[in-house]
Amino acid sequence: MASPEHGPIVLHWPEIEELLDGLDLVTAMERGFAAYSRGRAVVPPVGELLLDEAPGEVHIKYGYVRGDDFYVVKIASGFFDNPKLGLAAGNGMMLLFAQATGEPRAVLLDEGRLTDLRTAAAGAVAAKHLAPSVVERIGIVGTGVQARRQLEALRGVIDCRAVLVSGRSPAALEAFREEMSALGFEVETTLEPSAIADRCNLIVTTTPSHEPLLTAEEIRTGTHITAVGSDTPDKQELDSAILASAHMVVADSLSQCRLRGEISHALREGVLAERDVVELGAIVAGDATGRRSDDAVTVVDLTGVAVQDVEIASAVFRAYRTTG
Amino acid sequence: MASPEHGPIVLHWPEIEELLDGLDLVTAMERGFAAYSRGRAVVPPVGELLLDEAPGEVHIKYGYVRGDDFYVVKIASGFFDNPKLGLAAGNGMMLLFAQATGEPRAVLLDEGRLTDLRTAAAGAVAAKHLAPSVVERIGIVGTGVQARRQLEALRGVIDCRAVLVSGRSPAALEAFREEMSALGFEVETTLEPSAIADRCNLIVTTTPSHEPLLTAEEIRTGTHITAVGSDTPDKQELDSAILASAHMVVADSLSQCRLRGEISHALREGVLAERDVVELGAIVAGDATGRRSDDAVTVVDLTGVAVQDVEIASAVFRAYRTTG
Numbered sequence: 053m054a055s056p057e058h059g060p061i062v063l064h065w066p067e068i069e070e071l072l073d074g075l076d077l078v079t080a081m082e083r084g085f086a087a088y089s090r091g092r093a094v095v096p097p098v099g100e101l102l103l104d105e106a107p108g109e110v111h112i113k114y115g116y117v118r119g120d121d122f123y124v125v126k127i128a129s130g131f132f133d134n135p136k137l138g139l140a141a142g143n144g145m146m147l148l149f150a151q152a153t154g155e156p157r158a159v160l161l162d163e164g165r166l167t168d169l170r171t172a173a174a175g176a177v178a179a180k181h182l183a184p185s186v187v188e189r190i191g192i193v194g195t196g197v198q199a200r201r202q203l204e205a206l207r208g209v210i211d212c213r214a215v216l217v218s219g220r221s222p223a224a225l226e227a228f229r230e231e232m233s234a235l236g237f238e239v240e241t242t243l244e245p246s247a248i249a250d251r252c253n254l255i256v257t258t259t260p261s262h263e264p265l266l267t268a269e270e271i272r273t274g275t276h277i278t279a280v281g282s283d284t285p286d287k288q289e290l291d292s293a294i295l296a297s298a299h300m301v302v303a304d305s306l307s308q309c310r311l312r313g314e315i316s317h318a319l320r321e322g323v324l325a326e327r328d329v330v331e332l333g334a335i336v337a338g339d340a341t342g343r344r345s346d347d348a349v350t351v352v353d354l355t356g357v358a359v360q361d362v363e364i365a366s367a368v369f370r371a372y373r374t375t376g
Numbered sequence: 377m378a379s380p381e382h383g384p385i386v387l388h389w390p391e392i393e394e395l396l397d398g399l400d401l402v403t404a405m406e407r408g409f410a411a412y413s414r415g416r417a418v419v420p421p422v423g424e425l426l427l428d429e430a431p432g433e434v435h436i437k438y439g440y441v442r443g444d445d446f447y448v449v450k451i452a453s454g455f456f457d458n459p460k461l462g463l464a465a466g467n468g469m470m471l472l473f474a475q476a477t478g479e480p481r482a483v484l485l486d487e488g489r490l491t492d493l494r495t496a497a498a499g500a501v502a503a504k505h506l507a508p509s510v511v512e513r514i515g516i517v518g519t520g521v522q523a524r525r526q527l528e529a530l531r532g533v534i535d536c537r538a539v540l541v542s543g544r545s546p547a548a549l550e551a552f553r554e555e556m557s558a559l560g561f562e563v564e565t566t567l568e569p570s571a572i573a574d575r576c577n578l579i580v581t582t583t584p585s586h587e588p589l590l591t592a593e594e595i596r597t598g599t600h601i602t603a604v605g606s607d608t609p610d611k612q613e614l615d616s617a618i619l620a621s622a623h624m625v626v627a628d629s630l631s632q633c634r635l636r637g638e639i640s641h642a643l644r645e646g647v648l649a650e651r652d653v654v655e656l657g658a659i660v661a662g663d664a665t666g667r668r669s670d671d672a673v674t675v676v677d678l679t680g681v682a683v684q685d686v687e688i689a690s691a692v693f694r695a696y697r698t699t700g
Contacts, residue, residue: 059388059485059487060485062386062483064383094425094426096423096424096425099420099423099436099438100420101418101420101438101439101440101447101449102418103440103447103475103478105442105475105476106475106476106477106478108475108476108477108478110438110447110449110473110478112423112436112438112449114423114425114434114436115425116425116427118429123425123427123434125425125434125436125451127449127471127473127480129473129478130478131476131477131478134477134478137477139477139479143477143478143479143480144478144480145471145480145483147451147469149434149451149453151427151429151430151432152429152430152432152455153430153432153455153458153461153463153467154427154430154432154434154453154454154455154458154467154468155463155467156467156468156469156485159386159469159483159485161383161384161480161483163383
């Protein structure tokens with residue numbers, strides 16, 4: 053492993069995982085979202101490379117916060133036939149460079165896991181600022197990696213440990229129940245997303261669905277929903293009527309949510325106006341008000357912003373320098 | 377260093393330099409340009425990150441050739457105050473991934489040097505296909521790294537060893553003369569670019585000039601010019617009248633040269649039509665004719681295409697697997 057004097061440090065996942073221990077990713081994401089919404093972050097449009105044959109898609113996100121030490125480039129891939137080969141669908145790495153000189157400081161070979169964690173931490177930020185004061189039951193739609201990471205991340209910001217998870221495969225539901233029970237959650241399972249709407253007032257949707265899984269009439273008064281799964285123009289987990297009737301609709305990035313995610317559907321359908329969408333960072337920074345009453349229905353749409361990658365990669369590198 | 381089974385190999389410059397020994401980069405670039413011009417390469421638009429304060433600029437180039445094994449992402453930076461700190465202005469790395477799975481295969485910590493080499497190899501491709509049959513004297517405009525690399529790369533495709541180099545600093549000219557003489561060139565120096573036009577019939581321009589350094593009336597019959605320096609919309613080394621009156625104007629990438637480099641200036645000024653521009657890869661592939669007579673004036677405009685990065689990174693990785 054090269055030292056910073058002679059090139060970037062190169063860290064593999066086990067080393068990164070160790071450095072993450074004790075890091076406050078929720079605060080790191082809050083800092084990033086606030087910087088972003090206050091215009092202190094430089095985040096160019098996402099680069100995309102499509103591998104038609106695999107099939108696979110690669111996204112390149114990059115940016116920096118003005119006045120910080122680093123800029124970050126992240127390469128993240130999704131190859132959805134990988135599981136047939138015994139490989140994870142997701143992969144990638146994060147690269148950290150000095151803002152002052154362009155010198156590479158760190159190559160984080162995280163295999164896409166830091167993206168999972170920063171996305172989950174953003175879900176925790178959303179819940180921290182927008183969940184109702186009493187969460188009766190956490191509803192998780194989906195049983196994949198992000199469903200697990202979201203629930204884990206909520207532990208730090210929500211006291212409730214009652215969980216209802218919905219999925220299409222009984223085996224996947226059972227595996228989820230077992231794993232998450234080990235973390236102290238009381239997990240019930242269902243094959244019906246509508247049961248989630250019925251029994252939970254903090255809901256996180258984590259699927260790659262192209263059809264709405266939840267409808268407006270099902271959603272209870274005072275529910276908060278964080279929609280994580282849709283990050284493209286065609287994916288959709290929530291009926292647009294949910295956003296149309298919500299008391300508050302929040303975007304991680306308004307400019308991205310215009311084109312991708314739940315908000316883009318509602319805008320295209322004309323049931324939501326851009327002026328009614330608030331950025332998460334504006335709430336975190338105190339420039340906008342979050343939840344106003346326990347009766348409000350609130351929705352946060354997370355599409356993933358490069359500033360989150362900047363924050364988590366910087367946090368890992370600072371931890372390395374402190375402990376290494 | 378991680379093995380391919382457990383993550384990408386990580387190579388530093390000294391290891392990369394060793395692997396380059398014996399690699400035929402001119403053939404690699406020909407292969408890349410031909411694939412590109414025949415539509416077999418996928419090369420999305422270049423990503424750009426500007427660091428206003430440093431000041432610095434970062435370019436992210438990425439792509440692949442259909443049917444190959446790898447896709448490549450390159451991060452290249454230019455921080456022009458770095459030399460004051462005793463650092464090179466350029467830096468960066470190349471990343472190689474499996475087209476089938478997205479798994480990272482190689483992290484090439486080349487500090488930007490592979491970009492210098494693939495750019496120089498492209499200059500050699502241009503000279504191989506477009507230089508007049510008898511080169512009387514090679515003219516190099518500029519005394520920097522790329523001026524050296526271009527001349528080195530020409531050794532493999534041009535017999536002529538007589539060189540005239542122009543620059544603004546007598547000390548830099550003398551350093552260039554000494555270094556290149558050691559490679560077997562007979563180098564004369566001049567402070568006047570017009571002397572290059574007067575005495576050379578193979579010219580390579582390598583400066584970051586924003587003002588034309590050569591004009592049309594100076595250029596001799598039968599001269600070939602490769603313009604390497606201009607890679608942005610505002611940089612310009614050649615008077616547009618040179619391109620207007622040339623018998624053949626060649627782009628490395630027509631879609632890039634529309635926006636950047638010498639050709640973009642001539643198109644904007646209306647003295648050159650896009651239909652009169654040929655791609656270098658079309659000539660290499662035999663889909664277009666190169667130099668037609670020893671009297672022709674030909675110009676190749678190199679702006680740098682990601683497919684070159686794909687080819688050089690792939691060549692280094694294959695050499696590693698063969699020898700490693």
